[in-house]
Structure formats: structure tokens, C-alpha cells
Amino acid sequence: MSQLQNLSLTDADQASANAELFDLLRIPSVSADPSHAPDMRRAADFLQAKLASLGFTARVEATAGHPVVYAERLSDPARPTVLIYGHYDVQPEAPLEEWLTPPFEPTVREGRIYARGSTDDKGQAYAHLRGAELLLKSGELPLNVKFLLEGEEEVGSKNLEPYLREHADQLKCDVIVISDGSRFAPDVPTVTYGLRGLSYVEVHVQGANRDLHSGSYGGSAPNPINALCQIISQLKDDQGRITIPGFYDGIDEITQEERDMWAGLPHDDAAFAGSIGAAGLPGEAGYTTLERLWARPTLDVNGIWGGYQGEGSKTVIAAKAGAKISMRLVPGQDPENITRLIQAYIPTLAPDGVKVEVKGLHGGQPVKIDLDNPYVRAAGKALEQVYGKAPAFTRGGGSIPIVAAFRDILKVPVVLVDFGLNEDAPHSPNESFALVDYHNGILTSAYLLQALAQAE
Amino acid sequence: MSQLQNLSLTDADQASANAELFDLLRIPSVSADPSHAPDMRRAADFLQAKLASLGFTARVEATAGHPVVYAERLSDPARPTVLIYGHYDVQPEAPLEEWLTPPFEPTVREGRIYARGSTDDKGQAYAHLRGAELLLKSGELPLNVKFLLEGEEEVGSKNLEPYLREHADQLKCDVIVISDGSRFAPDVPTVTYGLRGLSYVEVHVQGANRDLHSGSYGGSAPNPINALCQIISQLKDDQGRITIPGFYDGIDEITQEERDMWAGLPHDDAAFAGSIGAAGLPGEAGYTTLERLWARPTLDVNGIWGGYQGEGSKTVIAAKAGAKISMRLVPGQDPENITRLIQAYIPTLAPDGVKVEVKGLHGGQPVKIDLDNPYVRAAGKALEQVYGKAPAFTRGGGSIPIVAAFRDILKVPVVLVDFGLNEDAPHSPNESFALVDYHNGILTSAYLLQALAQAE
Incomplete structure (x- = not known):
């Protein structure tokens, strides 16, 4: 040159x-x-x-x-x-x-x-x-x-x-x-x-066909919010790895060159956590913060809702609950395929008594x-x-x-x-x-x- | 007489x-x-x-x-x-x-x-x-x-x-x-x-000090919604038993007389599930539906919120999330004591990077x-x-x-x-x-x- x-x-x-x-x-x-x-x-x-x-x-x-x-x-x-x-x-x-x-x-x-x-x-x-x-x-x-x-x-x-x-x-x-x-x-x-790419889905969980009184039904009626939490908590293991079968298949691993290059950048975890006021930077084990941000796929719940959200207490067992979940994807992953994988996986995590629907909203390569x-x-x-x-x-x-x-x-x-x-x-x-x-x-x-x- | x-x-x-x-x-x-x-x-x-x-x-x-x-x-x-x-x-x-x-x-x-x-x-x-x-x-x-x-x-x-x-x-x-x-x-x-009695609490989980973009931070920032789901999912075990230490201490067990009496009542699980349009009647293992309704304590999430709840997709990692959780109590349990137990327990379930607060809202003997x-x-x-x-x-x-x-x-x-x-x-x-x-x-x-x- x-x-x-x-x-x-x-x-x-x-x-x-x-x-x-x-x-x-x-x-x-x-x-x-x-x-x-x-x-x-x-x-x-x-x-x-x-x-x-x-x-x-x-x-x-x-x-x-x-x-x-x-x-x-x-x-x-x-x-x-x-x-x-x-x-x-x-x-x-x-x-x-x-x-x-x-x-x-x-x-x-x-x-x-x-x-x-x-x-x-x-x-x-x-x-x-x-x-x-x-x-x-x-x-x-x-x-x-x-x-x-x-x-x-x-x-x-x-x-x-x-x-x-x-x-x-x-x-x-x-x-x-x-x-x-x-x-x-x-x-x-x-x-x-x-x-990174993106797969964005919306999960709907249905329990009874109407809101129930938790006194009259609590203990024997399905609770879609509890069920949704149970589903979401199983989407990652205790190492921060996503549990969807096939999720990591064929992804480009971070190269040693990239690891070395990024390790040399002026980055400090404490300062980074401080900049967002967070008490820690949890994530997938075995990768640095920058590696996780740039080159590892993620799964984050972007929104959740269900039941009573107002002031004070209401003893209701909601009929339904929902969440928006997005996954950031890395090269080697295809958004449509990942959406299909999570659509197949989530119903297998649902506890008895609820019906689950997973709707693909949006994707990006x-x-x-x-x-x-x-x-x-x-x-x-x-x-x-x-x-x-x-x-x-x-x-x-x-x-x-x-x-x-x-x-x-x-x-x-x-x-x-x-x-x-x-x-x-x-x-x-x-x-x-x-x-x-x-x-x-x-x-x-x-x-x-x-x-x-x-x-x- | x-x-x-x-x-x-x-x-x-x-x-x-x-x-x-x-x-x-x-x-x-x-x-x-x-x-x-x-x-x-x-x-x-x-x-x-x-x-x-x-x-x-x-x-x-x-x-x-x-x-x-x-x-x-x-x-x-x-x-x-x-x-x-x-x-x-x-x-x-x-x-x-x-x-x-x-x-x-x-x-x-x-x-x-x-x-x-x-x-x-x-x-x-x-x-x-x-x-x-x-x-x-x-x-x-x-x-x-x-x-x-x-x-x-x-x-x-x-x-x-x-x-x-x-x-x-x-x-x-x-x-x-x-x-x-x-x-x-x-x-x-x-x-x-x-x-039954009642203990009703509200849980607040805080991650970063502001909402974050899931592209810029996903994978390395705490997600309070995921954390909240993780907490909630651990409040019951796979037998439907509540895991709060001391929760069941000293409760009045159902007597054999009660079991026999209630077993003779005209109750049918399928009809009961049908009456609320539910696909099943999940609950604590080892008890019938009526026993669970009348004489066993429960834990139900009555409301949950966090992040984006509108139409379509928004790639946000929320700064905070919250839930309302109530427990129906049976004789032998004291609402104030149960509230203290869950207030002590929930923080031990919180994953790294988030702060948790559990507020007692309301109780009933x-x-x-x-x-x-x-x-x-x-x-x-x-x-x-x-x-x-x-x-x-x-x-x-x-x-x-x-x-x-x-x-x-x-x-x-x-x-x-x-x-x-x-x-x-x-x-x-x-x-x-x-x-x-x-x-x-x-x-x-x-x-x-x-x-x-x-x-x-």
C-alpha cells in the first residue's frame, strides 16, 4: 500500500x-x-x-x-x-x-x-x-x-x-x-x-379465563405471573448461558486476536458500572464485559406485565401475563431460526395449568x-x-x-x-x-x- | 341438648x-x-x-x-x-x-x-x-x-x-x-x-440508575426484570411448596377428620377447572384442591411490572421492576412474622448487580x-x-x-x-x-x- x-x-x-x-x-x-x-x-x-x-x-x-x-x-x-x-x-x-x-x-x-x-x-x-x-x-x-x-x-x-x-x-x-x-x-x-442482530418476541401466558380472587382460588388456580417468572428464570442457567436448545450452534467464537485487542482498550469495569449506577455487571461466565457487549448473544426481558400495578394491595390472581423478550445475536445466528427455537422451547418450560403463546415481533441480522x-x-x-x-x-x-x-x-x-x-x-x-x-x-x-x- | x-x-x-x-x-x-x-x-x-x-x-x-x-x-x-x-x-x-x-x-x-x-x-x-x-x-x-x-x-x-x-x-x-x-x-x-389470613408485600428491584439501550448494554448490565423473575421463581419448589425458611413452622396441619369431611363434599376437579376456564389446577403436592384452598398457605404474585408494556418492540433494559406478592396464611402463622420472613429471604435470592427492597403492605390474621x-x-x-x-x-x-x-x-x-x-x-x-x-x-x-x- x-x-x-x-x-x-x-x-x-x-x-x-x-x-x-x-x-x-x-x-x-x-x-x-x-x-x-x-x-x-x-x-x-x-x-x-x-x-x-x-x-x-x-x-x-x-x-x-x-x-x-x-x-x-x-x-x-x-x-x-x-x-x-x-x-x-x-x-x-x-x-x-x-x-x-x-x-x-x-x-x-x-x-x-x-x-x-x-x-x-x-x-x-x-x-x-x-x-x-x-x-x-x-x-x-x-x-x-x-x-x-x-x-x-x-x-x-x-x-x-x-x-x-x-x-x-x-x-x-x-x-x-x-x-x-x-x-x-x-x-x-x-x-x-x-x-449484533436481534430476535424480539412477545410471550403471553393465560391461566383462568378471568381474573380470580386470590382468597377464593389461591392455592388451586394457575397463576400466569408466577408461571411466566418460572419460564423466564429458566431461559438462562446459573452461568448466565442461554438454555434454548441449539441457541449457540454455529456461532462465530471470539478470536484470540479480538480478545487481545479488546483487552488493551481503556475500559474499567468499576467505572463502567459506576457510569450506569449499577451494583454489578452480571453476564455470561468466561467473557469480559466488552466481549459480552460486542460478540456474545444475550437474552433480556424488555418488558413485563400482569395483574394489579396500582397503589396498595389487590388480592387478584390475574387471568394473563405477558413479557417482551429480546435476544441480541452474533454472526452465525439467524434471527428467524432463533425466533423459531425460542417459540419451540418456551412452551416446554410452562408449568401445569397455563397456556403459552410466543409471538415473533421483529428481527435483525x-x-x-x-x-x-x-x-x-x-x-x-x-x-x-x-x-x-x-x-x-x-x-x-x-x-x-x-x-x-x-x-x-x-x-x-x-x-x-x-x-x-x-x-x-x-x-x-x-x-x-x-x-x-x-x-x-x-x-x-x-x-x-x-x-x-x-x-x- | x-x-x-x-x-x-x-x-x-x-x-x-x-x-x-x-x-x-x-x-x-x-x-x-x-x-x-x-x-x-x-x-x-x-x-x-x-x-x-x-x-x-x-x-x-x-x-x-x-x-x-x-x-x-x-x-x-x-x-x-x-x-x-x-x-x-x-x-x-x-x-x-x-x-x-x-x-x-x-x-x-x-x-x-x-x-x-x-x-x-x-x-x-x-x-x-x-x-x-x-x-x-x-x-x-x-x-x-x-x-x-x-x-x-x-x-x-x-x-x-x-x-x-x-x-x-x-x-x-x-x-x-x-x-x-x-x-x-x-x-x-x-x-x-x-x-385464611394474609401477608401482602411489594418487591422493588433496581438495576442501573436509568433505562438502558439493550444493544449498548445487553450482556453486561443488570436486568431487574430477569432478576425479579429469578427471585419469584425460587419462592416455590417443584412440589409447589413455599421455600421461605420458617414459613411452615408451627402451622396447624389439616386433621384426618377435616380430610375425610371435605373428601365427601360434592367437588369435582375437572368441573372446578372448567368453571374458571383453566387448563389445570396446579398447587402444593399432597393436598386436594379443597384442602389447598381452605387450609394450606399460598403464595401468589398479584401484579408485576417493568420496562416497556406498549405495542411492538422497544429494546430497553429497564432500571427497575416490581411485583406485588401475597401469601394466604393458615392458623399457626402470624402475618407480621411471615412478612418479616419474606423480607429477610428475598434479598438472599437476588442475583448480582441489583438492589432489592421488600415493603410490607398489609396483613390479616x-x-x-x-x-x-x-x-x-x-x-x-x-x-x-x-x-x-x-x-x-x-x-x-x-x-x-x-x-x-x-x-x-x-x-x-x-x-x-x-x-x-x-x-x-x-x-x-x-x-x-x-x-x-x-x-x-x-x-x-x-x-x-x-x-x-x-x-x-
């Missing part, structure tokens, strides 16, 4: 990049609120115009919901093609009274841009536009670049998958880059190369790129160039449904290079994005385009 | 008893509704006037809530004294639209009086007034009789206990009789000689009279006289707090002789009371006064 061309942002570059981003942040493109539909269109037009000014073929494309901005600049068919995904819609600003400065009047305080959408995702997405612009100052882009900027990420991206299917040819590429999250820690540049994938390595190289240190290669504990959709429809790797931080408070009042993270994001994007062009 | 004097109701007696009860049922004495306060007073006055007309010293006595009607007719200080308890307040009538005839216009259909309060408890209480009247036709009452008719039973009787304490001398007696429930089955006259108690036998004799068959001696699965209060303050046995049936639908629309049950109640009351006078 040859050397990357050295790049820097002048004061004038920074001022211009800031001014343009502020203009974009002033547009209240709240996708959840139908009254903002004109603002959605303005934000899309703004991005289309900017990309056109950079020599991209750029257009605003209608969907069944808010439009998509698509742009491409194809420098040479022989070179690799990168597709950069981002979104221009933002979360609602409520509660407005908690903002120190208005959410759609970007304000810089102590080196941070305060505005709704600053980190999620206008700031991070716009860094890529400015990254391409930086490279274009010294000539043609070193590879083919496509941008796909959607307007419905904050409302579930429900029109994105159909768009991907309909435009699969146009979107053809070798790698997808997304910057829409947080890196591991302030001083740890991060490449995320995997995400786990994803992982091989650590040795040249595009993953290229992303690491770009970050090292900007931060002067080797980045962390992590996986994410959550699921980003569009990532699996990209993988499944376009069938290329997705590399997550996040410029933000948890402390940016995306989705909360006073969302912000550090100016240095924005500027480093621009540089990272420009180096990344170079590095991807050389990757193989 | 000498013979009981033969009694019967003439057509005129029945007509008059019906007409008077109907007048009482027309008064909408709904204790829960403050706008009915004048009706409460009218109902109390009605009963006071009737008792005065029977030669009782009768008065309406103020309490902090609705008034109490107290009356006494002391025939001979050398004879036993019975205190008859009842209540003249009724449940609210809602939902009004489900009544076939208006709730406060008593109507006879197919041999049943339809009206709010017909069985609970105006009809059953008034049977005792007419029972005394029937005996008075042929002379003095054979023992001293006191009536205590309260107006707050349907709202928790909270002023009754202070009234009992303040008037303990006036209320002095040898036995208390209450008819405010349902007998075992239509063709089974019933004496109830025991009730179990009660039981010795089966050989002469007043219990006297009640049986009275029923046999009316129905021509030996009655069932049962216990009740529920708790009636006033029964324990009577026992604890007046320190005499309480005998429950119920004239009603479950099918009377107390508390529901179209509450009713069979005319034959009302008339048999009057006869039973009159025989009971004779039998109690002879008891020793």
Missing part, C-alpha cells in the same frame, strides 16, 4: 466548513413531524446543490416518504467504488425548554457546536462532503464516490430498503461507509466492523466483516493518519437494521467510522458536536477515500 | 318478610358514593325502627364515617349472648346498563329477588331480624341477642375496629354470627369455621374455631333442622378482616353461616338472592338462636 497524500485544513477551510454546516443545521428537518415536510425538502435541496457544486451528478429522489439525496462522481470505472451513507433528518427537539440555546440556531460554546442534528447525523455526514471537497482541491477523486443521504433514519428508514432494491444497479459499489455514531472513547479513534478485510484495514490507516495512533477495531452491541439491509441487498462490506462521542447527547436536548471532531472527520474522510482507493 | 322447637313460615310471614326487605332494598345505600349519605342514614333508621318494633333497645350511632345500627334484647343475664353482625351498605350499581331491571327496584324473576344488596348483605342480615321476630311470636328470645349492622363494609370497614374497641363492654357476648357470603353449593348448607366448639355444632344443628341434611363444615380461603378484629377485640368465636350462593353475583350487575334462600335464612336464624341458647 502506497503512502497517503498529506492533507490539512486551513483556517479558511474550517471557517467555510463550519458556515456551511451551520446553514444546514438551521433547517429544522424533523422527519417525525409532518409540518416539517417543506424543511425536509429544503435540507435535501441544500445537499443536492452542494454535491452538484462539487461536480457530482446529484439529484433529489422521491420515495413514499421523505426524499433521498443521491449523488455520484465516477472518476474511473477501473477503480473501486465507495458508497457513503448518511441522513439529513433529525430527532424532534422536545423538550425545548431544556435547550440552553435554540436547537436550530447553531451556537459554539467551549469548542462544541450546539444544535439538533449536529452530531446525528448532519455534522458527521457533511464531514464526508467536505472530505471529498478537500481532495478535489488537488485534482480528481482517487476512486468512484456515491452518496446516499436519506431523510427517514429517525423514523425507522422504512422506505430505504425498497429504494435499495429498486436502485441496486445504480448503487453498485465495493464498500459502504457510514459515520452515524460514537467512537469508543474521546482519545480512541474507532473502526466498527460488526454489529447480525453483521461482521472480516478483520483482515482490506477496506477495514484502510479505514484504520486513515484514522491513524489523522490521530497519530492506531485505532481500535470494535464491534457494536446494537443492531443497525440498514447495515444488514445494505449487506443483504448490495452484498458488500459496511465499515462504520464514527466521528461522534456518547457525550454529544444525540436525541437529547443540547445535542452537540465538537468542532475538532468535525474537522478531524473531514480529514478522516479525505484520507479514507485515498486509503480505500488503494485497498485490495 | 334438648330438641329445637319446630318452626315454619306462613304465607303471610313470607309476604311480610318480602315486603319489608324490598323496602330496605329500595334505599340506594351506596357507601362509596358521598352523595348517598342521606340514603345511608335512611337505611340505618329503617333498621333501627324495625329492631325497636321488635322490642330491642336500638339506636343509630355515629362513627367517623357512616353510622352503625346497634340493638340489643337481653332476655336473661344467665343465658348466653349472641352478637349478630351484618351490613346495610351496598356496592355501587355500575355498570347500570347491564342491569335487566333497575338495581334499586327489587324485582322477582324465577324465584329470585333481583336488586343491589339483595344477597350482600341486606337480604342475609334481614333474615336474622325476621328470625328473631319469628321466635318472638311465641314468646321471649331464648338467649340475649345483640345486633351490630354497619354501613362501611363495602369500603373497608375502617371505622368498625375503633367502634369495637370503644364499645367492647356493650358488645360483650359468647359468640358472633355472620351471614355475609356464599355456602358451598346450592344443596349444601354450610358452616364456615375458619378463614388467620382464624379458626375448633370444630368441636359447641356454637359451631349448634349452627350445624340449626341448618340440619331447616335443610333436613347434615351441613358441610368448611373453611374459607379468603380473609375477612372484621372476623379477625371480632376475635381479637371481643375474644369470642365467630361462626359464619352463609345463606347466599356464588351465583347470586354479589358486586356484579343483576345481583340476586333466591326467595327460598331468604326464607330458609329466616328459619335458620330462628333455629340458630334456639340452638345457641342450648349450646355448651
Whole structure:
């Protein structure tokens, strides 16, 4: 791999990049609120115009919901093609009274841009536009670049998958880059190369056909709440392992390389527990906290209900009880298969006298790129160039449904290079994005385009 | 024991008893509704006037809530004294639209009086007034009789206990009789000689200090719902026995006499399960359904909550979860002690990473009279006289707090002789009371006064 061309942002570059981003942040493109539909269109037009000014073929494309901005600049068919995904819609600003400065009047305080959408995702997405612009100052882009900027990420991206299917040819590429999250820690540049999947079910337990008085029936009537607790408590053993038969079959075990890499990250269990105010960090035996978060499947009850939940006491034996249970999945597990396994298993755990139904609600595929994938390595190289240190290669504990959709429809790797931080408070009042993270994001994007062009 | 004097109701007696009860049922004495306060007073006055007309010293006595009607007719200080308890307040009538005839216009259909309060408890209480009247036709009452008719039973009787304490001398007696429930089955006259007690607690489990995203934290953060289920599932073993250390210490075991007696009752498990639409009747191994209902302690979760309970899926790990748990207790168990035992036990079941709090909410003493108690036998004799068959001696699965209060303050046995049936639908629309049950109640009351006078 040859050397990357050295790049820097002048004061004038920074001022211009800031001014343009502020203009974009002033547009209240709240996708959840139908009254903002004109603002959605303005934000899309703004991005289309900017990309056109950079020599991209750029257009605003209608969907069944808010439009998509698509742009491409194809420098040479022989070179690799990168597709950069981002979104221009933002979360609602409520509660407005908690903002120190208005959410759609970007304000810089102590080196941070305060505005709704600053980190999620206008700031991070716009860094890529400015990254391409930086490279274009010294000539043609070193590879083919496509941008796909959607307007419905904050409302579930429900029109994105159909768009991907309909435009699969146009979107053809070798790698997808997304910057829409947080890196591991302030001083740890991060490449995320995997995400967990999800299987989400709802369990319904029925005892009698009506609520019963616990005096008249207690001791001889089925209690669906007790039964549900009994079922749930058997889903894990005393080592924190999930007991569903076949659950762990065929999963990718954590490699020694990953174990070593993650053991070297700045993580402290006590500090982590302290950060969430928890008395401990229980989990599957034999794995560290980070291993459990990123690379082991889980089972959590997300909600439970049944009987009397009000003040004081009511001596009722409820007719029914229910729970929502989700499992985070890792590569090697298939959400539909896991849903079938738990649907078959739970009824076998039900005690006498109750009927149980397990409804599959929702699933998401786990994803992982091989650590040795040249595009993953290229992303690491770009970050090292900007931060002067080797980045962390992590996986994410959550699921980003569009990532699996990209993988499944376009069938290329997705590399997550996040410029933000948890402390940016995306989705909360006073969302912000550090100016240095924005500027480093621009540089990272420009180096990344170079590095991807050389990757193989 | 000498013979009981033969009694019967003439057509005129029945007509008059019906007409008077109907007048009482027309008064909408709904204790829960403050706008009915004048009706409460009218109902109390009605009963006071009737008792005065029977030669009782009768008065309406103020309490902090609705008034109490107290009356006494002391025939001979050398004879036993019975205190008859009842209540003249009724449940609210809602939902009004489900009544076939208006709730406060008593109507006879197919041999049943339809009206709010017909069985609970105006009809059953008034049977005792007419029972005394029937005996008075042929002379003095054979023992001293006191009536205590309260107006707050349907709202928790909270002023009754202070009234009992303040008037303990006036209320002095040898036995208390209450008819405010349902007998075992239509063709089974019933004496109830025991009730279960209650210990009711609320459990709170805390994990992190805020709700967490199950993607970012799942696998390494404590889940208070899973923990709560784990705790609850350990409160009983696989034989349905409660695992709280010391829980069964010192409890009265079911006697062979009781086992034999109850085994002879017309009860069928399949029919019982069918009546509540349940797939089975799980419970403590080694005991029949009736034994478990009447004479074995229980543990039931009455309510549970935590996390997301709405439609669809939300990938949250809740910060807290809670449950309401009650235990029905049998003689030999003390509610305060049992509450202390479960408060000490539950924290030992909590898995790592969560904090648990167990709050005592509410308790009630179990009660039981010795089966050989002469007043219990006297009640049986009275029923046999009316129905021509030996009655069932049962216990009740529920708790009636006033029964324990009577026992604890007046320190005499309480005998429950119920004239009603479950099918009377107390508390529901179209509450009713069979005319034959009302008339048999009057006869039973009159025989009971004779039998109690002879008891020793």
C-alpha cells in the first residue's frame, strides 16, 4: 500500500466548513413531524446543490416518504467504488425548554457546536462532503464516490430498503461507509466492523379465563405471573448461558486476536458500572464485559406485565401475563431460526395449568466483516493518519437494521467510522458536536477515500 | 341438648318478610358514593325502627364515617349472648346498563329477588331480624341477642375496629354470627369455621440508575426484570411448596377428620377447572384442591411490572421492576412474622448487580374455631333442622378482616353461616338472592338462636 497524500485544513477551510454546516443545521428537518415536510425538502435541496457544486451528478429522489439525496462522481470505472451513507433528518427537539440555546440556531460554546442534528447525523455526514471537497482541491477523486443521504433514519428508514432494491444497479459499489455514531472513547479513534442482530418476541401466558380472587382460588388456580417468572428464570442457567436448545450452534467464537485487542482498550469495569449506577455487571461466565457487549448473544426481558400495578394491595390472581423478550445475536445466528427455537422451547418450560403463546415481533441480522478485510484495514490507516495512533477495531452491541439491509441487498462490506462521542447527547436536548471532531472527520474522510482507493 | 322447637313460615310471614326487605332494598345505600349519605342514614333508621318494633333497645350511632345500627334484647343475664353482625351498605350499581331491571327496584324473576344488596348483605342480615321476630311470636328470645349492622363494609370497614374497641363492654357476648357470603353449593348448607389470613408485600428491584439501550448494554448490565423473575421463581419448589425458611413452622396441619369431611363434599376437579376456564389446577403436592384452598398457605404474585408494556418492540433494559406478592396464611402463622420472613429471604435470592427492597403492605390474621366448639355444632344443628341434611363444615380461603378484629377485640368465636350462593353475583350487575334462600335464612336464624341458647 502506497503512502497517503498529506492533507490539512486551513483556517479558511474550517471557517467555510463550519458556515456551511451551520446553514444546514438551521433547517429544522424533523422527519417525525409532518409540518416539517417543506424543511425536509429544503435540507435535501441544500445537499443536492452542494454535491452538484462539487461536480457530482446529484439529484433529489422521491420515495413514499421523505426524499433521498443521491449523488455520484465516477472518476474511473477501473477503480473501486465507495458508497457513503448518511441522513439529513433529525430527532424532534422536545423538550425545548431544556435547550440552553435554540436547537436550530447553531451556537459554539467551549469548542462544541450546539444544535439538533449536529452530531446525528448532519455534522458527521457533511464531514464526508467536505472530505471529498478537500481532495478535489488537488485534482480528481482517487476512486468512484456515491452518496446516499436519506431523510427517514429517525423514523425507522422504512422506505430505504425498497429504494435499495429498486436502485441496486445504480448503487453498485465495493464498500459502504457510514459515520452515524460514537467512537469508543474521546482519545480512541474507532473502526466498527460488526454489529449484533436481534430476535424480539412477545410471550403471553393465560391461566383462568378471568381474573380470580386470590382468597377464593389461591392455592388451586394457575397463576400466569408466577408461571411466566418460572419460564423466564429458566431461559438462562446459573452461568448466565442461554438454555434454548441449539441457541449457540454455529456461532462465530471470539478470536484470540479480538480478545487481545479488546483487552488493551481503556475500559474499567468499576467505572463502567459506576457510569450506569449499577451494583454489578452480571453476564455470561468466561467473557469480559466488552466481549459480552460486542460478540456474545444475550437474552433480556424488555418488558413485563400482569395483574394489579396500582397503589396498595389487590388480592387478584390475574387471568394473563405477558413479557417482551429480546435476544441480541452474533454472526452465525439467524434471527428467524432463533425466533423459531425460542417459540419451540418456551412452551416446554410452562408449568401445569397455563397456556403459552410466543409471538415473533421483529428481527435483525447480525453483521461482521472480516478483520483482515482490506477496506477495514484502510479505514484504520486513515484514522491513524489523522490521530497519530492506531485505532481500535470494535464491534457494536446494537443492531443497525440498514447495515444488514445494505449487506443483504448490495452484498458488500459496511465499515462504520464514527466521528461522534456518547457525550454529544444525540436525541437529547443540547445535542452537540465538537468542532475538532468535525474537522478531524473531514480529514478522516479525505484520507479514507485515498486509503480505500488503494485497498485490495 | 334438648330438641329445637319446630318452626315454619306462613304465607303471610313470607309476604311480610318480602315486603319489608324490598323496602330496605329500595334505599340506594351506596357507601362509596358521598352523595348517598342521606340514603345511608335512611337505611340505618329503617333498621333501627324495625329492631325497636321488635322490642330491642336500638339506636343509630355515629362513627367517623357512616353510622352503625346497634340493638340489643337481653332476655336473661344467665343465658348466653349472641352478637349478630351484618351490613346495610351496598356496592355501587355500575355498570347500570347491564342491569335487566333497575338495581334499586327489587324485582322477582324465577324465584329470585333481583336488586343491589339483595344477597350482600341486606337480604342475609334481614333474615336474622325476621328470625328473631319469628321466635318472638311465641314468646321471649331464648338467649340475649345483640345486633351490630354497619354501613362501611363495602369500603373497608375502617371505622368498625375503633367502634369495637370503644364499645367492647356493650358488645360483650359468647359468640358472633355472620351471614355475609356464599355456602358451598346450592344443596349444601354450610358452616364456615375458619378463614385464611394474609401477608401482602411489594418487591422493588433496581438495576442501573436509568433505562438502558439493550444493544449498548445487553450482556453486561443488570436486568431487574430477569432478576425479579429469578427471585419469584425460587419462592416455590417443584412440589409447589413455599421455600421461605420458617414459613411452615408451627402451622396447624389439616386433621384426618377435616380430610375425610371435605373428601365427601360434592367437588369435582375437572368441573372446578372448567368453571374458571383453566387448563389445570396446579398447587402444593399432597393436598386436594379443597384442602389447598381452605387450609394450606399460598403464595401468589398479584401484579408485576417493568420496562416497556406498549405495542411492538422497544429494546430497553429497564432500571427497575416490581411485583406485588401475597401469601394466604393458615392458623399457626402470624402475618407480621411471615412478612418479616419474606423480607429477610428475598434479598438472599437476588442475583448480582441489583438492589432489592421488600415493603410490607398489609396483613390479616388467620382464624379458626375448633370444630368441636359447641356454637359451631349448634349452627350445624340449626341448618340440619331447616335443610333436613347434615351441613358441610368448611373453611374459607379468603380473609375477612372484621372476623379477625371480632376475635381479637371481643375474644369470642365467630361462626359464619352463609345463606347466599356464588351465583347470586354479589358486586356484579343483576345481583340476586333466591326467595327460598331468604326464607330458609329466616328459619335458620330462628333455629340458630334456639340452638345457641342450648349450646355448651
